[in-house]
Amino acid sequence: MILMIFFTLLTIIISFWLIPRLLSRTSIGQFLQTRWRVIEEAFHAHQFYKVPKFNNHMQENQLFHKIVMYLNSLPSAEDLDYVNLFSGCNNNPNEITLVINNDQMFPDVFLGSRVYWKLDKDCFVLKIRRKEKRRILSTYLQHVCKVADEIDQKKNEVRLYINAENDPEKNGRWISTPFKHPATIDTAMIDSDLKNKVKSDLELFLKSKSYYHRLGRVWKRSYLLYGPSGTGKSSFIAGMAKFLCYDVYDVDMSRITSDSDLKLLLLQTTSKSLIVIEDLDRYLVEQAKSKAVSLSGILNFMDGIICCCGEERVMVFTVSNKDHVDPLALRPGRIDFHIHFPLCDFSSFKNLANSHLGIKEHKLFPQVEEIFQAGASLSPAEIGEIMISNRGSPTRALKTVINALQTNGGKTGTGHRPGHDQGLGSGLPRAPRNLSHSGSIDGLVDLPSKLTHSGSTRTVDDSSDHSGVFCMDNFHTGKELKNLYGLLKNRSRRREGSMDFDGEGKV
Numbered sequence: 001m002i003l004m005i006f007f008t009l010l011t012i013i014i015s016f017w018l019i020p021r022l023l024s025r026t027s028i029g030q031f032l033q034t035r036w037r038v039i040e041e042a043f044h045a046h047q048f049y050k051v052p053k054f055n056n057h058m059q060e061n062q063l064f065h066k067i068v069m070y071l072n073s074l075p076s077a078e079d080l081d082y083v084n085l086f087s088g089c090n091n092n093p094n095e096i097t098l099v100i101n102n103d104q105m106f107p108d109v110f111l112g113s114r115v116y117w118k119l120d121k122d123c124f125v126l127k128i129r130r131k132e133k134r135r136i137l138s139t140y141l142q143h144v145c146k147v148a149d150e151i152d153q154k155k156n157e158v159r160l161y162i163n164a165e166n167d168p169e170k171n172g173r174w175i176s177t178p179f180k181h182p183a184t185i186d187t188a189m190i191d192s193d194l195k196n197k198v199k200s201d202l203e204l205f206l207k208s209k210s211y212y213h214r215l216g217r218v219w220k221r222s223y224l225l226y227g228p229s230g231t232g233k234s235s236f237i238a239g240m241a242k243f244l245c246y247d248v249y250d251v252d253m254s255r256i257t258s259d260s261d262l263k264l265l266l267l268q269t270t271s272k273s274l275i276v277i278e279d280l281d282r283y284l285v286e287q288a289k290s291k292a293v294s295l296s297g298i299l300n301f302m303d304g305i306i307c308c309c310g311e312e313r314v315m316v317f318t319v320s321n322k323d324h325v326d327p328l329a330l331r332p333g334r335i336d337f338h339i340h341f342p343l344c345d346f347s348s349f350k351n352l353a354n355s356h357l358g359i360k361e362h363k364l365f366p367q368v369e370e371i372f373q374a375g376a377s378l379s380p381a382e383i384g385e386i387m388i389s390n391r392g393s394p395t396r397a398l399k400t401v402i403n404a405l406q407t408n409g410g411k412t413g414t415g416h417r418p419g420h421d422q423g424l425g426s427g428l429p430r431a432p433r434n435l436s437h438s439g440s441i442d443g444l445v446d447l448p449s450k451l452t453h454s455g456s457t458r459t460v461d462d463s464s465d466h467s468g469v470f471c472m473d474n475f476h477t478g479k480e481l482k483n484l485y486g487l488l489k490n491r492s493r494r495r496e497g498s499m500d501f502d503g504e505g506k507v
């Protein structure tokens with residue numbers, strides 16, 4: 001009798017405690033659970049809803065994007081049999097993103113009902129029990145969008161889109177990556193009143209949807225940024241995108257094959273975006289030769305007639321010299337706001353010295369001012385690079401800037417003062433190689449201290465700093481000549497490897 005009770009108790013424990021536990025913790029349990037659900041679902045009629053990635057105009061379907069974000073946020077994403085893992089977003093390489101595999105069923109529960117998502121190439125398929133669709137479909141989709149929006153807001157992420165080669169196999173042409181540029185509108189080296197005007201203009205634009213609609217105009221605003229190379233145009237665009245919190249679509253015109261290709265590409269952009277065409281002047285010249293895209297194709301794009309009506313877009317074009325752009329392209333309405341990016345003057349030089357070297361005043365400032373007043377100048381990029389390379393010694397940095405202004409500031413393509421732009425492509429190719437490298441080289445080489453500025457009678461009297469600025473006439477002693485020989489040898493050695501220099505003056 002006791003034995004029977006014992007065996008009965010043992011059977012009860014095994015069947016109601018041990019077996020369920022074993023099943024729930026092993027793959028057999030999961031397997032049985034999945035099979036059971038399949039059998040259970042087989043007794044229900046289902047409705048299927050497709051969410052394609054692109055609409056008929058090849059524009060990205062925002063709902064698709066939201067579903068990706070929503071599903072990735074669900075803890076059950078980790079329980080799937082197969083899931084793709086991605087990492088390496090530029091701004092956060094440690095972040096791992098889960099993306100469901102094609103053909104993988106992704107179950108979700110909403111208001112007590114089970115729904116299933118499946119990714120089928122570029123299309124999500126939602127499976128809902130037919131009898132429950134009226135009760136949950138719209139509220140479920142609203143819930144998905146709300147969760148995705150909340151994630152988006154938390155991330156506050158601006159993305160950079162770049163147009164890829166035209167590949168008929170692929171649906172979308174834009175490849176995107178998180179856009180984390182440190183520049184803001186405030187860090188630009190242009191007049192602060194102008195910066196405030198740009199900010200007010202952008203703010204007004206954001207609030208003007210109904211105003212534009214009332215006028216029957218496309219809700220867009222176009223900006224032309226013009227000035228020599230290295231004056232901060234691209235950095236300013238990054239600042240504008242950050243200010244607006246808009247995604248950036250950087251159109252690489254060399255990859256556009258025809259007017260219709262350009263149209264298609266633009267149709268694939270979304271609202272709340274900043275569409276950028278850099279070096280428009282250079283492209284217009286090339287376009288005249290290649291005929292890939294006609295002038296009217298570009299003008300149509302600038303007019304915004306091929307963008308979806310009513311959706312907010314800001315367009316930004318950069319040119320090195322607007323005098324070389326067809327006036328048709330720049331007429332009011334096509335370009336709403338012109339922003340000039342000049343080379344450095346003394347005042348912007350002082351700002352750079354303050355931000356890069358932490359100095360507001362210096363005994364060499366009067367000399368620098370004199371040189372600027374004589375008409376020499378360089379771009380903020382060139383002066384900034386010298387300062388970064390020599391940031392350990394402000395005096396050395398200023399001496400190197402003086403030398404660069406004297407040797408390149410009045411001669412090079414970028415070295416003329418504002419209003420004297422060098423014409424089409426003046427800034428291209430970029431900063432003169434010898435100058436940018438000299439900043440780095442001088443930052444590394446120990447030079448004789450008793451040197452004078454070339455072209456100047458003023459003696460550099462700072463014995464603690466060593467400048468790369470020197471003049472042959474001033475080398476009198478054998479020791480100095482020896483130093484010079486050592487310097488030239490050192491320089492030529494460094495120059496051989498100059499392609500590997502980075503902005504920090506390190507190899």
Ligand SMILES: Nc1ncnc2c1ncn2[C@@H]1O[C@H](COP(=O)(O)OP(=O)(O)OP(=O)(O)O)[C@@H](O)[C@H]1O
Nearest residue numbers: 187188189228229230231232233234235380381384
């Ligand atoms: N306000 C600034 N302060 C300091 N450095 C700056 C500033 N603006 C630009 N620079 C420096 O100049 C470099 C070039 O700037 P940017 O690319 O924005 O110039 P650009 O006008 O677009 O030149 P390009 O016409 O050659 O494309 C930046 O990487 C940055 O180092």
Ligand SMILES: [Mg+2]
Nearest residue numbers: 233234235278
């Ligand atoms: Mg640029």
